[in-house]
Amino acid sequence: MDGLTLFGTWIAAFLTLCILSFLYKDNPFYKFAEYLFIGVSAGFWIAYNFHNLLVPNLIDPLFGADGAFPKLVREGQLDIRLLTVIAGLLGITMLFRFFPKVAWVSRYGIAFSVGLGAGLMFIVYLQANCIYQIWGTVQLSPIVITESATGWHFDWGASVANTLLIIGVVSALVYFYFSKEHKGLLGGTARLGIWFLMVSFGAAFGYTVMARISLLIGRMEFLIDDWIKETLIALGLL
Amino acid sequence: MKFVRWLADIDRRIIFVVIAVAVVVPLLFPLGMRVKVTPQTQTIYDEVENLPGGSNVLVSFDYDPAAAPEVHPMALAFLHHCFQKKHRVIIMALWPQGAQMAVSAMAEINRDFDLEYGRDYVNLGYKPGGAIVIKSLGNSFAEIFPKDMAGRSTATLPLMEDVSNLYDVDLVMDLSAGVPGITEWVIIANALFQTRTAAGCTAVSAPQFFPYLQTGQLIGLLGGLKGAAEYETVTAYAGKASPRMDSQSVAHVVIIVFILFANISYFILRRKREEGSGGPTARPPTSA
Numbered sequence: 001m002d003g004l005t006l007f008g009t010w011i012a013a014f015l016t017l018c019i020l021s022f023l024y025k026d027n028p029f030y031k032f033a034e035y036l037f038i039g040v041s042a043g044f045w046i047a048y049n050f051h052n053l054l055v056p057n058l059i060d061p062l063f064g065a066d067g068a069f070p071k072l073v074r075e076g077q078l079d080i081r082l083l084t085v086i087a088g089l090l091g092i093t094m095l096f097r098f099f100p101k102v103a104w105v106s107r108y109g110i111a112f113s114v115g116l117g118a119g120l121m122f123i124v125y126l127q128a129n130c131i132y133q134i135w136g137t138v139q140l141s142p143i144v145i146t147e148s149a150t151g152w153h154f155d156w157g158a159s160v161a162n163t164l165l166i167i168g169v170v171s172a173l174v175y176f177y178f179s180k181e182h183k184g185l186l187g188g189t190a191r192l193g194i195w196f197l198m199v200s201f202g203a204a205f206g207y208t209v210m211a212r213i214s215l216l217i218g219r220m221e222f223l224i225d226d227w228i229k230e231t232l233i234a235l236g237l238l
Numbered sequence: 239m240k241f242v243r244w245l246a247d248i249d250r251r252i253i254f255v256v257i258a259v260a261v262v263v264p265l266l267f268p269l270g271m272r273v274k275v276t277p278q279t280q281t282i283y284d285e286v287e288n289l290p291g292g293s294n295v296l297v298s299f300d301y302d303p304a305a306a307p308e309v310h311p312m313a314l315a316f317l318h319h320c321f322q323k324k325h326r327v328i329i330m331a332l333w334p335q336g337a338q339m340a341v342s343a344m345a346e347i348n349r350d351f352d353l354e355y356g357r358d359y360v361n362l363g364y365k366p367g368g369a370i371v372i373k374s375l376g377n378s379f380a381e382i383f384p385k386d387m388a389g390r391s392t393a394t395l396p397l398m399e400d401v402s403n404l405y406d407v408d409l410v411m412d413l414s415a416g417v418p419g420i421t422e423w424v425i426i427a428n429a430l431f432q433t434r435t436a437a438g439c440t441a442v443s444a445p446q447f448f449p450y451l452q453t454g455q456l457i458g459l460l461g462g463l464k465g466a467a468e469y470e471t472v473t474a475y476a477g478k479a480s481p482r483m484d485s486q487s488v489a490h491v492v493i494i495v496f497i498l499f500a501n502i503s504y505f506i507l508r509r510k511r512e513e514g515s516g517g518p519t520a521r522p523p524t525s526a
């Protein structure tokens with residue numbers, strides 16, 4: 001690791017320790033790292049979005065070397081890309097939110113993006129997340145017979161899994177049916193639905209713990225391998 | 239009883255220290271725990287294995303450095319497997335920093351393979367728009383990505399001559415840490431264009447994608463560090479996820495022990511209080 005990279009690693013290690021110091025209690029080092037992160041992130045996103053969104057999609061097509069306006073001046077040829085101009089104008093309307101008197105103008109831009117998003121996603125979302133899921137449940141058989149070299153046999157594992165899945169889906173759906181009081185058979189099924197929901201929340205919690213520990217492992221590995229070991233190597237102690 | 243009371247009111251900082259020790263010690267002294275490969279990982283492996291050599295695999299890098307400890311190892315293991323099977327890889331990103339993560343991954347992969355840019359793989363870079371980008375890829379790659387990440391015209395890249403739209407892609411692998419990500423690829427690429435889709439994601443988001451596995455909308459799913467370690471195991475790739483699973487497992491055991499102790503001490507103390515007051519009483523939770 002060269003000197004400059006090692007210097008960067010030291011800064012990263014210092015900031016990591018600043019953030020981790022919050023585990024003891026809130027302190028100025030943590031605050032410093034937190035504010036620095038927010039500031040750097042905001043600056044990064046502004047610059048990134050300007051160069052990757054505005055420049056290639058709006059500024060270059062209109063004002064770049066081969067853009068519409070330079071062409072108009074150079075060749076007298078009107079080559080306005082109408083869609084680019086409309087998109088640019090809709091984007092500018094969004095900025096009107098900063099001026100309370102004309103803030104209503106921003107609704108045009110927002111309405112366009114909401115309408116576009118809804119129109120694009122509505123059918124496919126319904127198809128992928130509703131129709132496919134209904135199909136996935138109704139095509140399940142609670143009795144699964146499989147063929148092997150020794151002949152046909154009852155597959156206990158698949159049968160139990162399918163049965164649980166069907167019961168789980170139905171009972172969880174019943175829990176969210178509020179048009180009738182949850183009493184009797186309906187109430188019992190809804191209570192069973194709660195159990196299935198609790199199991200799914202437990203699984204989600206378990207996965208969340210795994211994710212957080214993974215991030216901690218990543219940071220610890222950075223501190224041990226990239227910071228301590230590389231520093232010792234640079235000092236000739238390892 | 240004193241011990242039980244101490245356990246119930248234990249300082250959270252002691253828990254942090256124990257977790258830190260549980261994570262660091264296995265990193266310094268690896269235990270070499272075995273990683274069991276689950277069916278949802280095996281199916282991705284089988285899919286890559288069964289594709290004929292030279293197939294077009296699209297890998298979408300939809301994550302940033304914050305999710306790298308979990309998702310980056312699966313990117314490396316998957317890319318390694320693809321190039322081992324001589325597949326051609328099209329890289330793109332729906333997340334701004336995803337393209338850079340891909341550059342970092344390819345720098346590592348290039349150490350093991352003699353790959354030629356433009357023939358064996360291309361990096362089309364980042365394109366904002368999420369679902370709209372995927373939908374447009376169903377019509378044309380060239381329209382959405384006229385240039386690659388380095389600014390070269392994609393029309394001049396040999397690999398892209400054979401790939402005009404998503405119908406020419408044999409497998410999509412989405413490596414995701416949020417939105418846009420797996421949901422968009424499933425509901426657009428798979429549902430609309432019937433593209434075979436697999437995914438890898440952070441552990442936090444994995445449970446919400448399991449229904450897609452059961453319906454076959456996803457071929458397979460790598461969930462978090464465990465998913466990455468499984469893919470390393472099944473492909474025999476010496477990556478970083480498998481050694482990290484030692485720390486993960488030890489930390490999980492420690493957390494389970496803490497949860498058990500907390501519950502046992504809670505119920506013992508509640509019983510004591512009920513006996514003392516002659517009936518059940520509500521008790522505010524302890525600070526620990």
